[in-house]
Amino acid sequence: MSESVLTMANIEAGYGGGLVLQGVDLTVDKGTITCIVGPNGAGKSTVFRVISGLLKPKGGTVTFGGRDIGGLSPSEVLKSGIAQVPQNRALFPEMSVHENVLMGGYAIRRDRALLKERLAMVAEMVPLVKERAKEHAGNLSGGQRRMVEIGRALMLDPAVVLMDEPSLGLDPKSVATVASVIRDMAAEGRTVLMIEQNVRLGMNLATHGVVMEQGKVRLIGDAKDIADNPEVASMYLGKTGHNA
Amino acid sequence: MDLLQVIAFGVLLGGVYALLASGVTLIFGVLDVVNVAQGSFLVFSALFTWQIWSLLGLEPLLLVPVMGLLMFVIGWAIYRGLLVRVAPQGPGMTVLLMFGVAIAMEGVLNIVFGNEFKSVTPPYFTSSFKIGEIVIPYPQMISGVLAVVVLGGIYVYLRKSWAGRALRASAQNKDGAALVGISATKASSLAFGIGAMTAGVGGVLLAIMYPVYPATQYDWIARLLGIIVLGGMGSIPGAIIASMLLGISESIASAYVPQWAPVFFYGAILVILLFRPHGLLGEKTREDVAA
Ligand SMILES: Nc1ncnc2c1ncn2[C@@H]1O[C@H](COP(=O)(O)OP(=O)(O)OP(=O)(O)O)[C@@H](O)[C@H]1O
Ligand SMILES: [Mg+2]
Numbered sequence: 001m002s003e004s005v006l007t008m009a010n011i012e013a014g015y016g017g018g019l020v021l022q023g024v025d026l027t028v029d030k031g032t033i034t035c036i037v038g039p040n041g042a043g044k045s046t047v048f049r050v051i052s053g054l055l056k057p058k059g060g061t062v063t064f065g066g067r068d069i070g071g072l073s074p075s076e077v078l079k080s081g082i083a084q085v086p087q088n089r090a091l092f093p094e095m096s097v098h099e100n101v102l103m104g105g106y107a108i109r110r111d112r113a114l115l116k117e118r119l120a121m122v123a124e125m126v127p128l129v130k131e132r133a134k135e136h137a138g139n140l141s142g143g144q145r146r147m148v149e150i151g152r153a154l155m156l157d158p159a160v161v162l163m164d165e166p167s168l169g170l171d172p173k174s175v176a177t178v179a180s181v182i183r184d185m186a187a188e189g190r191t192v193l194m195i196e197q198n199v200r201l202g203m204n205l206a207t208h209g210v211v212m213e214q215g216k217v218r219l220i221g222d223a224k225d226i227a228d229n230p231e232v233a234s235m236y237l238g239k240t241g242h243n244a
Numbered sequence: 245m246d247l248l249q250v251i252a253f254g255v256l257l258g259g260v261y262a263l264l265a266s267g268v269t270l271i272f273g274v275l276d277v278v279n280v281a282q283g284s285f286l287v288f289s290a291l292f293t294w295q296i297w298s299l300l301g302l303e304p305l306l307l308v309p310v311m312g313l314l315m316f317v318i319g320w321a322i323y324r325g326l327l328v329r330v331a332p333q334g335p336g337m338t339v340l341l342m343f344g345v346a347i348a349m350e351g352v353l354n355i356v357f358g359n360e361f362k363s364v365t366p367p368y369f370t371s372s373f374k375i376g377e378i379v380i381p382y383p384q385m386i387s388g389v390l391a392v393v394v395l396g397g398i399y400v401y402l403r404k405s406w407a408g409r410a411l412r413a414s415a416q417n418k419d420g421a422a423l424v425g426i427s428a429t430k431a432s433s434l435a436f437g438i439g440a441m442t443a444g445v446g447g448v449l450l451a452i453m454y455p456v457y458p459a460t461q462y463d464w465i466a467r468l469l470g471i472i473v474l475g476g477m478g479s480i481p482g483a484i485i486a487s488m489l490l491g492i493s494e495s496i497a498s499a500y501v502p503q504w505a506p507v508f509f510y511g512a513i514l515v516i517l518l519f520r521p522h523g524l525l526g527e528k529t530r531e532d533v534a535a
């Protein structure tokens with residue numbers, strides 16, 4: 001039996017009036033790469049916003065490492081060990097790459113030695129942050145920006161990394177680089193929960209898969225089983241297969 | 245008058261504008277709030293300075309840190325007490341609120357100080373000094389230099405301190421800032437406090453340069469809004485450049501064609517905005533690029 005690290009039970013959440021998430025149940029096992037797939041508007045990013053504290057759930061619980069983290073502020077969730085690389089651009093465009101990564105250590109700013117140690121660790125995992133240290137983040141290409149976002153998220157040495165569509169808008173070479181960093185993170189013992197539009201790519205990379213539809217989890221299981229599931233295949237694989 | 249002298253004047257005046265406008269643009273950058281009460285803050289500080297100076301005969305410049313700190317606290321309190329509740333309703337409501345604060349402050353100042361000019365006239369008020377051919381009155385010199393020193397201090401603070409970095413981060417990408425653990429409320433109250441502080445410092449400088457009465461706040465807020473729109477909303481470097489343009493153009497116009505002075509600046513704003521609708525340096529910080 002594997003050990004679950006992050007659990008959502010019957011989560012309801014929305015923006016304003018209606019509910020976008022209508023009772024989401026989700027279990028993520030420690031050290032896995034779990035990939036959420038589903039159509040546009042299914043509520044995948046909203047799941048991340050609830051976990052990271054950017055959106056307060058209206059019902060249900062979020063448990064992380066045995067602790068209820070539902071409704072904590074983003075900074076408290078971050079300090080508890082969950083970092084997020086969001087779908088939209090998240091860097092500070094007028095700061096240098098170095099300063100962007102440094103800001104990832106905002107929560108540990110008083111511990112200079114630790115900060116230095118983490119900067120070195122991140123530079124090793126994401127060499128780009130050292131190579132382009134002085135460049136303005138706003139001048140980077142999409143792939144480079146993703147790597148800096150990942151580097152910034154690693155500054156707090158998180159146990160869980162949430163990645164929302166890490167391949168979105170990237171050229172194939174950048175996608176491969178991002179995929180290899182994701183594998184590295186898992187190899188280091190981190191748990192990766194990611195969202196991916198490209199089901200083939202996602203399930204290839206992941207160990208576990210989750211299919212979401214209309215604010216609910218439809219299927220959850222081994223990545224292989226999800227990829228081989230005829231229903232999923234007809235829903236998405238066919239579609240992405242066209243473009244591939 | 246010698247052109248060089250006129251330009252020196254303009255640069256010193258521009259320094260004072262730059263300090264005040266940086267406060268407004270910093271607040272806008274972090275909070276998306278247009279602080280139309282900055283003129284009132286400024287006049288409040290100037291009249292307060294006049295009061296203390298006329299009661300105690302104190303050197304008014306000693307009040308620079310006092311008024312800076314006082315306005316910081318008042319700004320911080322206005323954010324925590326009022327703005328934070330109204331902010332979710334969007335920019336329209338916050339402008340209305342700050343306009344209300346401005347009018348209320350002006351009303352109180354009218355009751356306390358009366359609707360008449362007050363001047364602070366320290367011993368050096370009428371003295372001046374010469375650099376070559378250029379004659380510069382001490383009040384202008386002191387104000388311009390002090391404004392630039394305070395602005396430099398704010399710049400270093402924003403660049404080098406963690407709190408300053410957090411402010412810039414919030415201004416550049418709100419979600420990104422939240423994701424690294426920066427509290428939006430803390431960053432916003434700090435930004436509003438610093439913005440108000442520039443008016444506190446500026447008020448003392450204003451008091452030794454010009455006579456002040458409560459309704460002068462309208463002149464000032466009009467100039468400051470013009471500057472930050474021209475510089476690009478939220479851009480401090482833009483505000484500094486626009487301030488220098490305004491200072492120098494006002495100084496040139498009032499030396500040669502005094503009755504046309506305001507037309508120069510506002511005309512220039514119109515023309516520049518036709519070609520650069522985001523202002524001189526405005527486009528980079530806004531959401532359309534960050535999103
Ligand atoms: N900030 C917001 N305010 C209001 N509604 C929102 C907001 N963000 C998302 N929504 C709505 O919530 C629903 C789910 O959005 P969400 O971003 O979670 O979907 P998603 O599965 O991530 O889709 P995509 O694949 O397009 O990223 C959508 O109908 C969307 O319009
Ligand atoms: Mg999404």
